[in-house]
Amino acid sequence: MTSTPKNKVCILGSGNWGSTAARIIGGNVTKLADFDNDVRIWVYEEMVNGRKLTDIINTEHENVKYLPGHRLPENVVAVADAAEAVRDATHIVVVIPHQFIQHLLDTVHGHTAPNARAISLIKGIGISSQGMTTMTQIIHRTLAIPVASLSGANIANEIAEERYCETTIGCADPDEAIVWRSLFNTPYFRVNCVSDVIGVEFCGALKNVVAVGAGFIDGLGLGNNTKAAVIRIGFLEMRRLAMHISGARIQDSTFMESCGIADVITTCYGGRNRRLAEEFVRTGKPMHELERDLLNGQKLQGYLTSGEVHAYIDGCGVADHFPLFTNIYRICYEGAPPASIFEGLNVDFSHDRL
Amino acid sequence: MTSTPKNKVCILGSGNWGSTAARIIGGNVTKLADFDNDVRIWVYEEMVNGRKLTDIINTEHENVKYLPGHRLPENVVAVADAAEAVRDATHIVVVIPHQFIQHLLDTVHGHTAPNARAISLIKGIGISSQGMTTMTQIIHRTLAIPVASLSGANIANEIAEERYCETTIGCADPDEAIVWRSLFNTPYFRVNCVSDVIGVEFCGALKNVVAVGAGFIDGLGLGNNTKAAVIRIGFLEMRRLAMHISGARIQDSTFMESCGIADVITTCYGGRNRRLAEEFVRTGKPMHELERDLLNGQKLQGYLTSGEVHAYIDGCGVADHFPLFTNIYRICYEGAPPASIFEGLNVDFSHDRL
Numbered sequence: 001m002t003s004t005p006k007n008k009v010c011i012l013g014s015g016n017w018g019s020t021a022a023r024i025i026g027g028n029v030t031k032l033a034d035f036d037n038d039v040r041i042w043v044y045e046e047m048v049n050g051r052k053l054t055d056i057i058n059t060e061h062e063n064v065k066y067l068p069g070h071r072l073p074e075n076v077v078a079v080a081d082a083a084e085a086v087r088d089a090t091h092i093v094v095v096i097p098h099q100f101i102q103h104l105l106d107t108v109h110g111h112t113a114p115n116a117r118a119i120s121l122i123k124g125i126g127i128s129s130q131g132m133t134t135m136t137q138i139i140h141r142t143l144a145i146p147v148a149s150l151s152g153a154n155i156a157n158e159i160a161e162e163r164y165c166e167t168t169i170g171c172a173d174p175d176e177a178i179v180w181r182s183l184f185n186t187p188y189f190r191v192n193c194v195s196d197v198i199g200v201e202f203c204g205a206l207k208n209v210v211a212v213g214a215g216f217i218d219g220l221g222l223g224n225n226t227k228a229a230v231i232r233i234g235f236l237e238m239r240r241l242a243m244h245i246s247g248a249r250i251q252d253s254t255f256m257e258s259c260g261i262a263d264v265i266t267t268c269y270g271g272r273n274r275r276l277a278e279e280f281v282r283t284g285k286p287m288h289e290l291e292r293d294l295l296n297g298q299k300l301q302g303y304l305t306s307g308e309v310h311a312y313i314d315g316c317g318v319a320d321h322f323p324l325f326t327n328i329y330r331i332c333y334e335g336a337p338p339a340s341i342f343e344g345l346n347v348d349f350s351h352d353r354l
Numbered sequence: 355m356t357s358t359p360k361n362k363v364c365i366l367g368s369g370n371w372g373s374t375a376a377r378i379i380g381g382n383v384t385k386l387a388d389f390d391n392d393v394r395i396w397v398y399e400e401m402v403n404g405r406k407l408t409d410i411i412n413t414e415h416e417n418v419k420y421l422p423g424h425r426l427p428e429n430v431v432a433v434a435d436a437a438e439a440v441r442d443a444t445h446i447v448v449v450i451p452h453q454f455i456q457h458l459l460d461t462v463h464g465h466t467a468p469n470a471r472a473i474s475l476i477k478g479i480g481i482s483s484q485g486m487t488t489m490t491q492i493i494h495r496t497l498a499i500p501v502a503s504l505s506g507a508n509i510a511n512e513i514a515e516e517r518y519c520e521t522t523i524g525c526a527d528p529d530e531a532i533v534w535r536s537l538f539n540t541p542y543f544r545v546n547c548v549s550d551v552i553g554v555e556f557c558g559a560l561k562n563v564v565a566v567g568a569g570f571i572d573g574l575g576l577g578n579n580t581k582a583a584v585i586r587i588g589f590l591e592m593r594r595l596a597m598h599i600s601g602a603r604i605q606d607s608t609f610m611e612s613c614g615i616a617d618v619i620t621t622c623y624g625g626r627n628r629r630l631a632e633e634f635v636r637t638g639k640p641m642h643e644l645e646r647d648l649l650n651g652q653k654l655q656g657y658l659t660s661g662e663v664h665a666y667i668d669g670c671g672v673a674d675h676f677p678l679f680t681n682i683y684r685i686c687y688e689g690a691p692p693a694s695i696f697e698g699l700n701v702d703f704s705h706d707r708l
Contacts, residue, residue: 153582164696165579166586190583190700224624225519228507228616229544232520236610253704256590262582265619270578342518346544350607 010089026073151204170200199254208302210234215277364443380427483669524554553608562656564588573635
C-alpha cells in the first residue's frame with residue numbers, strides 16, 4: 001500500500017493575528033483528510049513569567065502574551081526554530097510584522113519543501129518612485145515558491161471571539177485558492193477568493209492612508225457627512241493609484257471585496273491609524289512624537305505609506321490627480337493645517353475603471 | 355432694450371433640509387446674473403409661539419422651528435400658498451416628506467410656468483412586485499416638466515454648520531445639470547453631477563435597508579469587522595437590485611458617488627434607521643411600537659423599503675440572490691432572530707456589473 005504524503009501547515013508568526021490564524025487552521029485541518037493534523041507555529045522565543053512562551057503554548061494551549069483568553073487547539077505545536085518549523089510544510093502562512101520579513105525569509109531559505117507554497121497575512125507594501133513591491137513579491141523572490149495573499153476587515157480579537165466577518169484571499173491558481181480557502185474558512189470567518197494577489201495586498205496597505213485622513217476629520221471635530229466624503233474620495237484615489245501603479249494587473253472587482261471597501265470602512269472608524277491622526281490634530285504634536293508616546297516607537301503604517309505614495313505620484317508628475325493623498329501628505333510632513341485636507345477635492349472619478 | 359426674463363427659484367418645503375437648501379440657494383443666486391435674487395420658499399403655515407411661521411421667517415430670517423440657530427438670507431421669502439410660490443418659478447426645488455408629495459403636486463399643478471423644471475431632494479422610492487416608482491417619476495407624471503434628483507451623504511444640520519460634504523445631482527440634460535449645480539454648489543457643499551436621475555434616488559432609498567442591517571449588528575453588540583461585512587454585502591445587494599429592477603438604466607458609477615457609497619456609510623454609522631434597528635434588537639419591541647415611541651408614529655423608511663424590496667424579489671423568484679435583504683426582511687417582519695442575519699451570506703458578487 002502506498003499513500004500520498006499529507007499536506008502540512010506551518011504558521012510563521014505568533015502575534016495576535018498569527019495566533020488567531022492558528023486557532024482557525026488548527027480547527028480546520030482536523031476536518032481535512034489530505035492534511036496532517038499537526039500544525040506547527042513558529043514562535044519568537046521569549047520568557048513570560050519565567051517560562052518559555054513555546055512551553056506555555058505547548059502545555060497550556062494558550063498564547064498568554066499575544067492572544068490571552070483564547071484556547072489554541074492542541075494540535076497547534078509551538079516551535080522556536082523557524083527553519084525546523086517550515087521543514088516538510090506544504091502550506092506556509094507568513095504572519096509577522098513586515099519589518100522582520102527579510103530576516104525571517106533568509107532564515108528559512110533552503111529549508112522549505114520543494115512543493116511548498118505560502119500565503120502572506122502581512123499588512124504593508126513598499127512604494128518608491130520606481131513603483132511598488134508587495135510582501136508576496138518579496139517572499140517569492142527569496143523562496144521561489146507560489147505565494148498567495150490574505151487581507152480583509154479583520155481585527156484579530158474580534159475573530160478570536162468568533163464574531164462574523166469576511167476576508168479575501170488573492171491566489172493566482174484557482175485550485176490552490178480552494179485549498180487555502182479550506183484552511184481559513186469557518187462559519188464566522190467567510191473567505192472569498194480572487195485571482196488578484198497584489199490587489200489584495202495593495203488595498204490592505206493603502207487603506208491606512210485613507211484612515212489617516214479620516215482621523216484628521218475626527219480631530220477637527222467634523223461630522224459624519226465630512227468623514228463619509230473623505231472615505232469616498234480616499235477609496236477612489238486608492239483605485240486610481242492602483243490603476244496607475246499596476247497597469248491592468250490589479251482588478252477593479254478586488255476593491256469590492258472585504259480587503260477593499262470593507263477594510264477601508266473598518267479602518268476609518270477604528271484602528272490606530274485613525275486614532276493617531278486624530279491625536280495629531282488635537283494635540284498638535286508631530287507624528288514621530290505620537291509614535292514614540294502611543295506606539296512605543298513603532299512606525300504608523302498610514303503615515304509611512306503616505307510619504308511613499310507622495311514620492312511616487314510626485315515623481316510621476318500626477319500628484320494633482322490625487323488631491324486627498326497630496327493634502328494628507330502635506331499635513332503629515334509639511335506642516336500644512338489639517339483643515340487644508342479639503343483643498344481641491346473636486347475631482348471627477350467617474351471615468352476611472354481598472 | 356429687451357432682456358430675457360431672469361430665472362427664478364421656488365423651494366417647496368421648509369423643514370430641516372428645505373431650510374438648509376434655502377440657505378445655500380439664497381446665497382448662490384445673488385452671484386448668478388441670470389437668476390432673480392428673490393427665492394420663494396413655500397412654508398406649511400403653522401403658529402409658533404403665537405406667530406405665523408411665515409411671518410417669523412420673513413422678519414427674523416430664521417426658521418425657528420425647523421432650522422433654529424441658522425440665519426436665512428434676506429432674499430429668501432416665505433409664502434404660505436404653494437400655487438403662488440411656484441408661479442413664474444423656472445427652478446422648483448421639491449423637498450417635503452414623501453407621503454405629502456402627491457397632494458402638493460395636485461395643489462401646484464396648472465400653476466407652474468411653461469419653462470419650469472424641478473429637482474427632487476426627497477428621500478424614498480416606491481417598490482412593488484411590478485417594479486419601482488421614484489419621486490422624480492411621480493413629479494414628472496403630474497407636472498410634465500423635466501425633473502432632476504439630488505441626494506448624498508447630507509445630514510442637514512451639518513451642512514447648515516457649513517461642514518464640508520458632497521452631494522450628487524442626477525440630471526439627464528448636461529446643460530441643465532450645470533445650472534442646478536450653480537444653485538447648490540458651495541465651497542463646503544460640493545456637487546457632482548451624473549446623468550443617472552433614478553440611480554441617485556434609488557441609492558438614497560435603498561441605503562436605509564442596509565442601515566437597518568447595520569443597526570442589528572450594533573444591537574447584537576458585535577464589532578467593526580462584522581458591521582463592515584454587512585455594509586459591504588448590503589452595498590453589493592443594492593447594486594444587484596438596481597441591475598435587476600432597472601435593467602441598464604441605473605449606472606454602475608452612480609454607486610461610487612456621494613449618493614451611493616458615502617451615503618451608505620454615513621447612514622450605517624448615524625441616522626435613525628440604524629438607531630431604531632439597534633433598539634429593535636436590544637428591547638425586543640416590535641418595529642411599529644418603536645416607531646410610535648421614538649418617531650411619533652412616523653414610518654421608518656428602511657423598514658418600509660425592506661418590505662417593498664422583499665415583495666419585489668420574492669415575486670420575481672430571486673430572493674436567494676439577495677440573502678442579506680431577505681434576512682433583514684425576515685427579522686423585521688417574520689420574527690426571525692437577529693443573529694440569523696448571517697445565514698447564507700456567502701454570495702459571489704464579483705461578476706455583477708451594471
